Amino acid sequence: MRRLESVQGRLIKQRLGLSKLSHNTALLKALNIKKIEDIVNRNVLSLYSRIVGVESPARRLMQHLLSRFIFYGETVPGRNNAG
Known part of the structure; x- marks a missing residue:
């Protein structure tokens, strides 16, 4: 499950042109994207x-x-x- 969430965050950051070091949790929350879990x-x-x-x-x-x-x-x- 963690691996899927990591891929989800990485794809969103890549699509938005954000740094790989940006935090997934804060990004998903800001974009109102539900966790895969x-x-x-x-x-x-x-x-x-x-x-x-x-x-x-x-x-x-x-x-x-x-x-x-x-x-x-x-x-x-x-x-x-x-x-």
């Missing part, structure tokens, strides 16, 4: 909401993964959060 999080929540709203194999998979997370604390089967 915020956009991805919003889209993931929207997708999750649409998946659980319709009976489908994707919904059953999401329910399975959620139950594993609740029971074992795992986000990916066979791996723990420390890895």
